Amino acid sequence: MPLAIRTEKLGKTYLSGFLRRPFVALSELTMEVRVGSSFGLVGPNGAGKTTAIKTLMGLQRPSAGQAWIHGVAITDHESRRRVGFMPERPYFYEYLTAWEFLDFYARLTEVEAAARRPRIEALLERVNLDRFRHVPLGKFSKGMLQRAGIAQALVNDPDLVVLDEPMSGLDPLGRVLVRDIIQEERRKGKTVFFSSHILGDVEAICDEVAIVVAGTLRGQGTVRELIGQTADEVDCTFVIAGDPPGRVMRRDGDRVTVRVPSGNVDATIDAVRAAGGHVLEVHPNARTLEEVLLDEVERAKLVNEKRLGVLA
Amino acid sequence: MNRVYVIAANTFREAVRDRVLNSILFFAVILLCLSLTLKEMSIGDTAKVVRGVALGGTSLLAAVIAIFLGVGLVYKEIEKKTIYTLASKPLPRWHLLLGKYLGLWITLAAEVGLLTLFYTLVLATQQGLPSLGVYLAMVLLMAELSLLTAWATLFSTFATPMTASAFSVCIYLIGHFADDLRLFAERAEDGPFKTMLSILYRVVPNLESFNIRDEAVHGVPVPWSEVLWSGAYGLGYSAAVLAVAMIIFERRDFK
Numbered sequence: 001m002p003l004a005i006r007t008e009k010l011g012k013t014y015l016s017g018f019l020r021r022p023f024v025a026l027s028e029l030t031m032e033v034r035v036g037s038s039f040g041l042v043g044p045n046g047a048g049k050t051t052a053i054k055t056l057m058g059l060q061r062p063s064a065g066q067a068w069i070h071g072v073a074i075t076d077h078e079s080r081r082r083v084g085f086m087p088e089r090p091y092f093y094e095y096l097t098a099w100e101f102l103d104f105y106a107r108l109t110e111v112e113a114a115a116r117r118p119r120i121e122a123l124l125e126r127v128n129l130d131r132f133r134h135v136p137l138g139k140f141s142k143g144m145l146q147r148a149g150i151a152q153a154l155v156n157d158p159d160l161v162v163l164d165e166p167m168s169g170l171d172p173l174g175r176v177l178v179r180d181i182i183q184e185e186r187r188k189g190k191t192v193f194f195s196s197h198i199l200g201d202v203e204a205i206c207d208e209v210a211i212v213v214a215g216t217l218r219g220q221g222t223v224r225e226l227i228g229q230t231a232d233e234v235d236c237t238f239v240i241a242g243d244p245p246g247r248v249m250r251r252d253g254d255r256v257t258v259r260v261p262s263g264n265v266d267a268t269i270d271a272v273r274a275a276g277g278h279v280l281e282v283h284p285n286a287r288t289l290e291e292v293l294l295d296e297v298e299r300a301k302l303v304n305e306k307r308l309g310v311l312a
Numbered sequence: 313m314n315r316v317y318v319i320a321a322n323t324f325r326e327a328v329r330d331r332v333l334n335s336i337l338f339f340a341v342i343l344l345c346l347s348l349t350l351k352e353m354s355i356g357d358t359a360k361v362v363r364g365v366a367l368g369g370t371s372l373l374a375a376v377i378a379i380f381l382g383v384g385l386v387y388k389e390i391e392k393k394t395i396y397t398l399a400s401k402p403l404p405r406w407h408l409l410l411g412k413y414l415g416l417w418i419t420l421a422a423e424v425g426l427l428t429l430f431y432t433l434v435l436a437t438q439q440g441l442p443s444l445g446v447y448l449a450m451v452l453l454m455a456e457l458s459l460l461t462a463w464a465t466l467f468s469t470f471a472t473p474m475t476a477s478a479f480s481v482c483i484y485l486i487g488h489f490a491d492d493l494r495l496f497a498e499r500a501e502d503g504p505f506k507t508m509l510s511i512l513y514r515v516v517p518n519l520e521s522f523n524i525r526d527e528a529v530h531g532v533p534v535p536w537s538e539v540l541w542s543g544a545y546g547l548g549y550s551a552a553v554l555a556v557a558m559i560i561f562e563r564r565d566f567k
Contacts (some may be wrong), residue, residue: 014567057400060565080402087396093322095329107318108401152397 004070004160004191005033005056011064012051025051027215028065033193033208035159038186040206041195042289044297048215049195050088053164057085069160084158088165088195090149094138098129098148101137102155109156123151127177142169150181161185163194167201179205199289203227209289211296218296226292233285234262236269240277244268259285315403316411323415324422327381333419336377340427343369344434359439364529366434367446370427371453371525375484378420378457382464383476385412386561395566406558413465413554420457424450445528448539455546456522460484462553463517469560486512487519517549 012026026048033039041049054060056067056074072079092101102120111119124130127147132140137148146169153161166178175198182192182205196202202209203223210220219226237257238244245268246258260268262284269279287295327333347365386409389395398408428450435442463483467476486493490513497509521542524534 014565054396054566057396059396059399060567061563077402077404080400083400083402085397085400087393087400089393090397091393092397093326093394095326096322100325104318104322105397105401108315108398108403110315149397 002035003032003068004035004037005031005039005067005193007031007052007056007065007067009065010052010055010062010067012048012055012060013063024215026055026212029212029217030065031210031217031220033191035191036186036189037207038182038192038205039194040202040209041193041212042197042199042202042209042293043195043212043218044293045197047212049212050164051215052212053162053193053195054087057083057162082156082159083162084153084156084160085162086149086153086164086166089169090145090152092137092145092148092152095136097134097136098124098140099133101148102151105152106155111156119155119157123154126154126181127151143171143174146170147174147177150178154181154185158190160191160193163192165196166194167196167198175201199293203289211293213293213296213300216300218300219292223289227287227289232262233259234265235259235281235283235285236265236272236279237281238272238277238279240272240275242275244272244275244277255280257281313407315401316407316414319398319408319411320415320418323385323412324418327416327419330381333377333381336373336380337423337426340370340373340423341430343373344427344431348434348438360529362438363435363442363446364525366431367449367525367528370424370431370450371456371523374420374424374427374453374457375460377423378416378461379464379477379480379484381416381419382461383468383471383473383480385416385465386468387471387473387476390566399566405562409465409469409558409561410554413461416461416465417458420461421454424454424457443528443531445524445531445534448534449523449525449528452522452524452539452542452546455543456519458550459517459519459522459546459553460487462550462557466553466557466560469557469564483516484519486516488523489520490516490518491520518545521545 007029010026010029011024014023014025015021016023029048029052041052043049051060055062056069058074058077058080061075067074069079070082093104096104099120102123103116106116106120121130124133127150129144129147129151132144137145140148146166150163150166153163161182163182166182167175170178179201182194185192206223208220208222209226211218211226235249235257236244236246237255239254240256241254244256244258246260246264248256249259250257258268265282269282272279344366347362347369389398389412399405428447431446432442460480460483464476464480467479471479493509493513493516497506497513500506500509524539526532527534
């Protein structure tokens with residue numbers, strides 16, 4: 001399977017303050033992003049997501065390990081030839097109009113002259129900024145800037161789109177737009193690699209997710225794998241006078257939710273129907289990505305405390 | 313190299329749309345106009361006074377613009393975080409710096425060109441067309457500005473605009489007193505102070521070697537060899553300073 005991104009024990013340590021104290025922002029990140037997948041990097045604030053992205057984009061030099069984009073080492077600027085990138089909370093040249101802004105990046109990424117105009121037109125329309133093409137970016141709202149930033153990342157029709165927190169600062173409509181764009185790119189066979197706090201969106205659009213906590217990778221896999229969708233138990237909600245078979249989890253008048261082993265679902269439903277009840281809802285007792293992330297944060301804390309305990 | 317031009321063009325566009333810069337340019341035009349009124353107040357050769365004030369004013373204001381724009385050249389990109397989208401593009405970082413430097417140079421050339429044109433028009437109506445020496449003085453002013461801009465660019469790769477401005481102004485001042493510095497070094501007593509002065513004289517550019525404004529004002533011819541030599545000196549020195557700036561810029565982390 002060809003890889004869009006591969007990192008091997010990638011690390012970044014900052015030296016901060018007068019005493020140049022080391023601060024590990026990213027440690028031994030090893031992951032693989034398949035070509036054509038949509039890959040979400042999730043984690044709490046300060047987990048190292050942006051550090052990882054900036055290192056991959058050549059904005060920082062790695063302190064340890066290596067990484068490759070489309071097989072080219074990230075230390076070579078050629079690795080970013082087929083890449084589009086939007087940084088977190090993008091700031092752009094305020095004196096440029098939306099059109100000039102996209103034209104500048106199109107020229108910089110060597111989009112052919114004939115292809116530039118139609119490409120920019122299409123992108124402005126795609127991110128709903130076509131009415132503002134001649135307005136300087138300095139007059140744009142935060143959400144409009146974010147959309148302009150996404151258009152900028154797509155201007156060279158890249159094979160890999162890297163977006164740092166693309167949903168932040170967007171209203172629900174803007175979020176739906178970004179989600180649609182990500183899915184559209186994926187359908188075209190492009191790879192989308194992005195970080196996000198909004199886990200619902202990540203769950204909805206990602207093929208694969210990596211969880212980063214305190215600079216280290218705490219898990220990688222499909223959303224299904226991470227949240228344990230192959231749950232052994234299923235929660236069933238019925239409208240029934242008596243108690244249905246199974247462990248009662250909740251009761252609200254004649255609405256009862258029971259938890260049963262996944263193998264017993266059919267039998268339970270049959271029994272409820274036989275007793276004159278109705279089925280309202282059946283869903284596997286799986287954790288959400290948010291719960292998985294919170295667990296990992298807790299676990300990281302425990303590991304840290306243990307380590308400090310040993311040191312003490 | 314086409315992309316170096318794209319960045320240069322964008323830097324030029326940024327400068328043209330900068331209100332502060334336009335105000336300085338406006339101020340320069342006012343100064344040129346004011347120089348005309350000086351002839352009413354001066355005694356002796358009034359035409360020379362007008363030429364002197366106009367040439368001196370142009371060079372000083374151009375230096376102010378060079379420092380003002382140069383010190384923010386890289387810093388502004390980092391502070392405004394526009395560097396993230398720029399430095400992540402598939403081109404070597406030194407192309408970015410070269411493009412920004414050239415953009416600034418083109419801006420300065422346009423400003424000096426505009427002022428020279430205005431000066432020519434004003435002088436043509438008052439005392440006839442200026443001599444060739446005036447234009448040569450402007451060409452050498454551009455060589456001086458290349459050097460000053462290179463230093464400002466170097467400072468902007470690691471210092472805040474405030475610090476970088478202070479450093480650049482120091483270079484400008486010391487550069488114009490370089491001959492005095494050499495004299496001072498020669499006459500100083502042997503010891504660490506003398507060594508320090510001679511090192512300083514060798515490192516700091518001799519900006520007076522680009523100054524043929526007095527000759528232009530008084531109509532004294534300047535040998536071509538001197539003009540060419542000064543031009544080559546400016547070009548070589550600027551390239552060396554820019555090379556150091558590129559090395560620093562190449563190694564920078566953009567947090």
